[in-house]
Amino acid sequence: MSTPTLQTPPADQVPAYDASPRKAVRRGERTLAGSLSSHAILTVASLVALFPIAWLVYLSLGPDKDDYLHPGDILGKMTFDNYAFVLQHTPFFDWLKSTLVVSLGTTLIGVLVAATTGYAVSRMRFPGYRKFMWVLLVTQMFPVAVLMVPMYEILSELQLIDNYLGLILVYCSTAVPYCAWLLKGYFDTIPFEIDEAGRVDGLSPFGTFARLILPLAKPGLAVAAFYSFITAFGEVAFASTFMLSDTKYTLAVGLQSFVSEHDAQRNLMAATAVLIAIPVSAFFYLVQKNLVTGLTAGGTKG
Numbered sequence: 001m002s003t004p005t006l007q008t009p010p011a012d013q014v015p016a017y018d019a020s021p022r023k024a025v026r027r028g029e030r031t032l033a034g035s036l037s038s039h040a041i042l043t044v045a046s047l048v049a050l051f052p053i054a055w056l057v058y059l060s061l062g063p064d065k066d067d068y069l070h071p072g073d074i075l076g077k078m079t080f081d082n083y084a085f086v087l088q089h090t091p092f093f094d095w096l097k098s099t100l101v102v103s104l105g106t107t108l109i110g111v112l113v114a115a116t117t118g119y120a121v122s123r124m125r126f127p128g129y130r131k132f133m134w135v136l137l138v139t140q141m142f143p144v145a146v147l148m149v150p151m152y153e154i155l156s157e158l159q160l161i162d163n164y165l166g167l168i169l170v171y172c173s174t175a176v177p178y179c180a181w182l183l184k185g186y187f188d189t190i191p192f193e194i195d196e197a198g199r200v201d202g203l204s205p206f207g208t209f210a211r212l213i214l215p216l217a218k219p220g221l222a223v224a225a226f227y228s229f230i231t232a233f234g235e236v237a238f239a240s241t242f243m244l245s246d247t248k249y250t251l252a253v254g255l256q257s258f259v260s261e262h263d264a265q266r267n268l269m270a271a272t273a274v275l276i277a278i279p280v281s282a283f284f285y286l287v288q289k290n291l292v293t294g295l296t297a298g299g300t301k302g
Contacts, residue, residue, distance in 0.1 A: 053277075056270055056273055057270075057274055058071070059071065059074070059266070059267065059270040060082055060083070060267065060270035060271040060273070060274050061074060061078040061079060061082070062074040062078075062267050063077055063081055063267065065263075065267050065268070066266075067267060068267075068270075082268055082270070082271035083271045083275070085268060085271075086268055086271050086272050086275065087275075090254075090257075090272075092251075092275070094246075094247040094248075094249075095249050095250060095251045095253075095254040096251060096279070098243070098248050098250050098251075099232075099233060099251045099252075099279070100279065101164050102164055102167050102168055102171065102239075103229050103232040103233045104229070105164065105165075105168040105232075106168050106172055106175060106228050106229070106231065106232035107225050107228040107232070109168060109172055110171070110172045110176050110179060110228040111179060111221060111224050111225050111228060113172065113180075114175070114176045114179030114180040114182075114224055115183050115214065115217075115221065115224070117136075117176070117184075118179075118180045118181070118184035118186070119184075119187050119213060121133055121180070121184050122184050122188050123187065123192070133180070133181065136176075136177035136180055136181065137177060137181065139177050140174075144237050144238070148237070148238075148241060151170055151173075151238075151242075152241065155169075155170070155242060160242075161242055161244065162242070162243055162248060164248070167238065167239060167242050167243060168232075170242065171228075171231055171232040171235065171238070172228075174231055175227060175228040175232070178227065179224035179227060179228060182220060182223060182224055182227075183220050183221070183224055185220070186217045186219070186220030187213065187217060190213060190217065194208075194212050194213065194216070195208050195212070195213070198211070198212045222287040222288075225287055226284065229280075229283055230280070233250075233251075233279070233280060235250075236253060236256070239252060239253045240253045240256070251272075251276045255269060255272055255273065255276065258272065
């Protein structure tokens with residue numbers, strides 16, 4: 001009996017063995033192409049978001065009101081005269097004072113009412129508490145044009161026309177329903193055992209709310225405060241209707257004074273718009289550290 005023999009192929013037909021180790025791509029790990037593409041997309045998105053701001057600042061440096069028609073000519077004649085004119089020859093600081101009074105008042109009252117409302121619905125089971133939250137949601141479905149006349153009549157009866165308090169209450173009617181829903185969701189994530197522990201320690205319901213629950217809800221409070229501030233800061237329709245004195249205009253209403261039926265001072269309007277963005281940026285800087293703070297991190301701090 002013959003034994004089988006193994007035939008080896010010629011050397012030129014033997015496939016070469018690659019001894020270099022291959023790096024396995026782990027789950028969640030990006031490849032070089034993936035990282036480059038994601039960075040490219042983020043760069044383009046950032047440029048798209050920043051371009052309108054940069055363009056507004058650029059137009060604000062043009063000395064003539066028609067420079068926006070020929071933006072290339074601004075490079076040779078940039079000046080800060082527009083900012084000097086707005087600060088010295090317009091009631092800008094009166095507008096700023098009115099805006100801060102209304103915005104901060106709306107933020108303070110709105111967040112306080114929304115926090116107590118959200119906590120009550122989250123923790124207490126009173127008759128109709130579910131319908132109450134739906135009623136708050138329904139109030140957001142009416143357009144401004146429908147609400148303008150009845151609100152004007154109510155404020156007129158209360159003698160709150162051309163009054164800061166009247167405008168603050170109007171803005172609270174817009175901000176409170178949304179903030180109440182937002183804060184209710186934050187309060188629902190806080191364990192109910194914390195309330196029980198507060199009662200065992202002898203705290204009243206309001207004491208438990210103020211001393212235990214509110215510190216844990218800082219992220220929600222920061223978002224509600226920022227939303228209330230922005231709602232009052234940039235609103236035009238109610239402010240232009242309920243505030244009659246020039247010195248009580250908000251910045252958003254005062255900005256319209258640079259555009260009339262026969263003239264448009266767009267260079268001054270651009271400079272004013274840049275100045276308006278400063279208070280909003282400052283307020284965002286104050287609350288931004290709490291916008292991304294985790295609820296657990298706030299609860300473990302001693």
